Amino acid sequence: MDFFTCPKCGGLLRQREEGASLACPAGHAYDVAAAGYVNLLLANQKHSKDPGDSPEMVRARRDFLETGAYAPFSEKLCELAAGELRRLSEGPRQAGRTGRPAVLLDAGCGEGYYTGHLAEYLPAHGIDARIFGFDIGKTAVRYAAKRCRAVSFAAASAFSIPCAERAADGLIDLFAPIVPAEFARVVRPGGFMLLAVPGPRHLYALKQQLYERPYENESREIDYPGFRRCGRERVSFSLRLSRKQDILNLFRMTPYYWKTPAGGRRRLEELDTLATEACFDFLTFRREE
Template identity: 45%
Template sequence: MSLFRCPVCRSPLVREGRQYRCPAGHSYDIAREGYVHLLPPNQKHSKAPGDDKEMVSARVRFLTAGYYAPLRAALEEEAVRHSPPGVRLLDSGCGEGYYTAGIARALRESGKGPEIAGIDLSKAALRHAARRDKETEFAVASAYHLPVADGSIGLIVNCFSPMAAAEFLRVLRPGGRLLYVVPAPDHLWELKAVLYDTPYPNPEESIRYPGFSTSGEIKVENTVPITDHEDLMALFRMTPYCWKTPKAGVARLEGLDRLTVRASFRVLAFQKEG
């Protein structure tokens, strides 16, 4: 049985060969790489939603080099510490699967026997995610219309992706946990100082959501020396700065061979009440 549900009738999906099928007869082909498309046309807001190939390639290059390994290690540790055996985990906005794969490996090696699924809007990203981890289910889907049953998930991980609080509340079981990763105030400050004349820190808000209680915050910080120009440009291309940086700022960055930046994250933990 799959963690996914039919996006049309909400019935359970079963994997049969190269398809997922539901009892009502709806079927969904599995792509060559291993992911399935569960995003109905009325939930698509563009022809090719999600991150494009260039942004995905940049993220794959940068993350695979290990620059954000401390964040992945913190998520792995939290997942193992707070997950019961047989935990059902959903990575919402899983992208190319870097964090998903790390958490999945940690849970499996700890003997938790997890069931894991990841969703993202980007087919380009899911091609990497599905090739990276053949044991995890991946689907093209929206965080605001999760193809997942009510109360079926024990842990949701959400790294830099839309916070669909109402949907997360729906699919989490009572007492289920949510790990929400956001940038800390000085995250990538040195990069912003190159790109902008007047950089500003990220807001550090006290975040609350109805139906959730807060259960702690972990700060993950490390200094990242980037000595490869292409890695530096990959970092730029995988961030939202790529869309809104003046040409002069891009030119300054392109002229650098190296840059040391602060990677600073907030891992916010929530628990479903009830």
């Protein structure tokens, strides 16, 4: 299925018959990398030479998530996305759309751990859906494309998503920048947006090691133009890490990695075990008609 659009002119990109590349009607062409993703991030859309998470952070997140420590989070995500897609498939607006798979967009897909789980879960539960993902970091997208060949990936910015208006039935954003205007542009009326935010006590014991005065995360109700709030579900579970590398990987995949004083880092590096709570809120929004 064609989905991504040309970042230069907005024309729909299609696979060229010759070679591994995509092209729009105006003739702008983009090579598909050996890993399987396409780079649709223009130079003027970058805020640095190599935007996105560093290779170290991407590897740390990949290695930590592969331990299965966040499996309860992934399971809840799949359940919620499946429920919304099932709602759409059974609704009156599906009349006349028979036979077309639903389109799910993962905005800020990272290394593709959750995207890959969705690609496995949805068909196993009888949901016909095509999944597309993008991230501003090419290292992350490269990992994602290698991990899950069933998903189409691109390097792109959430501030200029390379897809047409109303092209997605649902959009998922897990800890990536939220760009309400762009998200409202690409999600069709009646579709949904699913966000995840840290709960109040998320990784609190980790913060106790990092900071002299640890703090709870603020819980807020936020409205986004074009969407209406329709659900908040919390998932929490215990983490018991008994390997130093897992503790360090968890630290490196969080925002605390960038703003922790040296003393906090040293305390964490001395730990052999860590027991803490993981707590997230899933926020569901529906695109207004």
